[in-house]
Amino acid sequence: MIIKSDEIFLENEIIPGYLSIGDGYIKDILTEGQADIDLTGLKVLPGFIDIHVHGGNGFDTMDAEYEAIDAISRYKIEEGVTSFCPTTVTAPEPKIMKALKNIAEAKQRGVSGAKIIGGFLEGPYIDKEFKGAHPEEFIVDIDLVGLQKYIDTGAIKSVAIAPNLDNAYDAIKFCKARGIDVRIGHSGADCGQVQEAIKYGANIAIHTYNAMTGLSHRSPGFVGETLVNDGIYNEIICDLIHVSKRAIQVLVKCKRDKVVLITDCMEAGGLPEGVYKLGELEVVVKDNVVRLAEGGSLAGSTLSVISAVKNMNKIIGVPLFQAVKMAAQNPAKALGIYDEIGSLAVGKKADLIAIDDDFNVKFVMVDGKVIKAV
Numbered sequence: 001m002i003i004k005s006d007e008i009f010l011e012n013e014i015i016p017g018y019l020s021i022g023d024g025y026i027k028d029i030l031t032e033g034q035a036d037i038d039l040t041g042l043k044v045l046p047g048f049i050d051i052h053v054h055g056g057n058g059f060d061t062m063d064a065e066y067e068a069i070d071a072i073s074r075y076k077i078e079e080g081v082t083s084f085c086p087t088t089v090t091a092p093e094p095k096i097m098k099a100l101k102n103i104a105e106a107k108q109r110g111v112s113g114a115k116i117i118g119g120f121l122e123g124p125y126i127d128k129e130f131k132g133a134h135p136e137e138f139i140v141d142i143d144l145v146g147l148q149k150y151i152d153t154g155a156i157k158s159v160a161i162a163p164n165l166d167n168a169y170d171a172i173k174f175c176k177a178r179g180i181d182v183r184i185g186h187s188g189a190d191c192g193q194v195q196e197a198i199k200y201g202a203n204i205a206i207h208t209y210n211a212m213t214g215l216s217h218r219s220p221g222f223v224g225e226t227l228v229n230d231g232i233y234n235e236i237i238c239d240l241i242h243v244s245k246r247a248i249q250v251l252v253k254c255k256r257d258k259v260v261l262i263t264d265c266m267e268a269g270g271l272p273e274g275v276y277k278l279g280e281l282e283v284v285v286k287d288n289v290v291r292l293a294e295g296g297s298l299a300g301s302t303l304s305v306i307s308a309v310k311n312m313n314k315i316i317g318v319p320l321f322q323a324v325k326m327a328a329q330n331p332a333k334a335l336g337i338y339d340e341i342g343s344l345a346v347g348k349k350a351d352l353i354a355i356d357d358d359f360n361v362k363f364v365m366v367d368g369k370v371i372k373a374v
């Protein structure tokens with residue numbers, strides 16, 4: 001199959017041309033050909049990768065049912081996402097186990113929309129003082145036996161660890177030795193503790209600025225360390241609600257190609273205002289803001305990746321080419337899967353999307369199959 005467009009976003013340039021697709025892969029990039037699908041007038045981009053998403057369209061990863069994960073995977077297609085990490089929240093151990101087993105099964109069985117990369121275990125190994133929307137009563141001390149049980153489900157791609165907890169560095173080494181990525185956040189760690197965690201292999205800061213110690217002149221904090229340390233990628237929720245425009249600009253200026261757009265979207269994504277749940281807790285969605293019914297903490301978002309890219313471009317002022325990188329190339333690199341996905345290049349999976357000038361997602365292809373047609 002040959003796809004044509006006058007603007008194809010490759011790894012380092014935008015070109016007019018043709019993509020030859022076969023067996024689920026990009027076989028060739030050509031300057032002329034016979035197009036089977038003509039996407040002239042649309043921008044062809046690598047499929048977006050959302051590495052931190054709880055749910056959407058009325059479904060939550062914690063529902064722990066195949067139908068829920070499959071519905072989230074279809075929902076993600078509408079915003080241009082072709083791969084994602086279903087994300088759990090802090091809950092009683094049996095509930096987390098059930099959600100993880102479901103992720104593993106769904107990944108094996110296959111889903112009908114965006115592909116499952118692997119689960120992100122967000123909680124229970126976080127700092128109670130920086131819990132955000134995680135229920136405090138289920139936050140536990142780090143114990144490697146418990147962690148091994150979660151890992152044994154085969155579902156996990158990344159684990160969240162708060163670096164200031166007892167045994168945090170051991171847990172990071174433990175995960176890395178088992179091929180699991182470690183993301184750090186939900187933590188009162190100081191800059192030295194964060195630096196240490198990165199030395200042991202943690203490589204992603206969870207929703208930068210949110211639920212971590214801030215930057216001040218004599219205590220640069222969690223935020224400060226992640227802004228200057230090139231050993232870590234930075235998730236950011238670019239909805240202009242979780243983090244201000246100026247703070248996002250600071251991050252972009254410091255970290256450029258380490259910035260990763262995430263949604264942290266929960267089940268209300270794509271639905272009207274009202275009362276919903278995030279894991280165990282009741283939340284209220286009003287004016288696009290999700291807050292805990294009790295206490296009023298921000299509780300995830302209803303953001304889409306395409307809106308995050310649009311905000312990065314239109315409001316933060318990042319060139320579109322770089323904003324797209326933040327949603328595809330950078331997350332793939334952060335998860336160590338850039339040899340397979342995250343850019344349009346010969347030999348990579350044919351995961352691609354096409355958008356119009358108003359950031360509407362018009363076309364989506366996953367593994368060489370058209371999931372959303374023009």
Ligand SMILES: [Zn+2]
Pocket residue numbers: 122132186206207211
């Ligand atoms: Zn969080």
